Amino acid sequence: MFARRLVRSPQLPLHTPGLIPRCAKVTRSISGSSFLQPREFPSSGFEVIDPSQRVEEEKLPFYRSDDYYPMRIGEIIQDRYQVVAKLGYGTGSTVWLSRDLKGRKYWALKVHTRTSQRNCELNVYRHLGGIDSEHPGQENVRRLHDSFTLKGPDGEHDVFVMTPLGMSLRTLQDMQENNAFQQDLVTTALDQVLLGLGYLHESDVIHTDLHSDNLLIAITDDSILSTVEESEVHKPSARKKTDDRIIYVSQYMLGGVGPLTVCDLGQARIGGEHRGNAMPMQYRAPEVMLNMPWGNAVDLWAVGLLAWDLLQGESLFGVYSRESTEKNDAHHLAAMTALLGPPPPEFLRKSEETSRYWDNNGQWRGPVPLPPERKLETLVSRVEGEDKDMFLNFIRRLLVWYPEDRPTSMEAFFHPWLRGKSS
Incomplete structure (x- = not known):
């Protein structure tokens, strides 16, 4: 083989x-x-x-x-x-x-x-290149050295020239016992991810595709x-x-023992507010699924799920149906409701599509059954005591229905769980 x-x-x-x-x-x-x-x-x-x-x-x-x-x-x-x-x-x-x-x-x-008629990633790199920033998170975002067009037998291909990087965080995670990292490595990784996001968000860029496959370790x-x-x-x-x-x-x-680097800006968006589909299925924020306006808070939702994946070695949410987006979204929103509780009224008022899944009081009435209630504290198995309490607090700050209630990337960076001190 x-x-x-x-x-x-x-x-x-x-x-x-x-x-x-x-x-x-x-x-x-x-x-x-x-x-x-x-x-x-x-x-x-x-x-x-x-x-x-x-x-x-x-x-x-x-x-x-x-x-x-x-x-x-x-x-x-x-x-x-x-x-x-x-x-x-x-x-x-x-x-x-x-x-x-x-x-x-x-x-x-x-x-x-050759099907990349409009290379969004190139537009994002050009946008970043035009910004004079001293944000420390620049070192944690992959840079574009040069670009050109290559003519192939069936069309033209954009080519990016970039510094080579090492393995992805996902590859490294697959080598770990129980597919999970120790807490100190998770907090170190998240520090660098949040710095990179801080730079992108300050530059008016939303990544939208944050997961461990898109986090590469720099080569020194x-x-x-x-x-x-x-x-x-x-x-x-x-x-x-x-x-x-x-x-x-x-x-x-x-x-590679260098900085963790946020890569693949092919799905990134420039600007503060957007609508429409974005994000990998299992990382998709609720406001995206419900066709609400969304902004850089979707990246913070993804950070919460990434933190859980890295520490626990398994995902909080999955892909429930590859054949039907509508059916997948229904199961996904039902799983969120079972874990986070019903969404608040102000969230429900942000989109007419919420009425397909909840009544005005937030009670589930979606097209699929609501799974049994789940509690985050009963699902955590890799940390205990004060570490567990701070980890849960970190996750609960990020995984909230209302995007405006999530911290910014730099606020999350200074969370006590990442800074190694009790609140």
Whole structure:
């Protein structure tokens, strides 16, 4: 069976930082500036995956092969970026490690699908780039180094040039016992998430897609990037060949002890108030589901659910129906009611759609049964005593029906549970 390879940072670097990577030669252009010579990557010696099996992005819903750029390892982009490994994929892009033959350093290339007619993420990065901010949370939000358009066989693809990052918090969580982190690691992670959100919110940006897959650990030692490249040369990744493209198995980079970085601004919104669908199903705030105006408080709802996920190793809410959004929302709102109690009258008055689920007194009358009442304090199993009380207080501040009652990101940052002191 094929699998995504785990590449660890070596104890001894393969090259001295700042020098030319091993096996690279220098050539000189006509203009006189020096370039690294491209490397040759093997055309054999890798596992060939059965064409009938779905691999990587092929497994995603609504996948269409011609939406994705048919990248090849070893390919040179823009006459300077040589692709040396695949790092990941998503519904709107694939991510590749590249070596800059001109700048002599590594970059991650995020290659968007051709269907991104209007690249919202690029608009957000341009918006952030136009703001002069000294907010400390800038270091906890991924930055865009450069962007360009790549012409493919079926259309054009936006490409982002970014600093490579390490594994996601979700990947690290999957390696933990019981799929849960110790409290001190959770509070450290949330500190950095809230700082990043503080910077975004100050800059009038709402993330809307906050979860552990979109939180990556920064790399402080580039030797792991060289290790990934050498691994692709000496033990090439498994791949699937079709008539017109190759689909590679991505590499995990098990390295990085730098800041936690908020990534993927593809669903982010600029401005204070919005309407319409947003957020992953299980993280969706109630005001979004009920078609109310919503703002950056939706990110704080997501922080509450993220905190629970990281500490408890399981989600408070799930995906109840993938076939019917209406049925899923009904079950989701019923689960919220069982956990949080009925919504307050002022919340019910914010949207006519609330009448489908509650009467004027907040009593449930939705199209699905109300589950048994749940109490947060009985569900907490990973902390005890004063730590448990402060954790519950933190969660209850964030998971409230009325968005205006949630704290700002910086108010949440100074909550006693995160600051290590009793209230």
